Amino acid sequence: MATFPGKGEHAAELLAVAHYDSKSWGNRADSPGADDNASGVAVLMEIARLLRDIPHQHTIRLVFFSNEEA
Numbered sequence: 001m002a003t004f005p006g007k008g009e010h011a012a013e014l015l016a017v018a019h020y021d022s023k024s025w026g027n028r029a030d031s032p033g034a035d036d037n038a039s040g041v042a043v044l045m046e047i048a049r050l051l052r053d054i055p056h057q058h059t060i061r062l063v064f065f066s067n068e069e070a
Helices: 034-051
Strands: 002-004 013-019 059-065
Touching: 002 034, 013 034, 034 059
Parallel strands: 013 059
Antiparallel strands: 002 059
């Protein structure tokens, strides 16, 4: 999890999430990880890079998790 504290006195908290695991279904040997959900993880990482030097009113939390399919 990455947290970017907001500067506003009564600011809301914004949450963005992405999972970094993937699962094959049935007898398939492939795993659709690039679209489910490596692309989401890449977007959150880019958001984190952009937010590190930008002041903002709201607290922003970026959360990465596993076991999404369960």
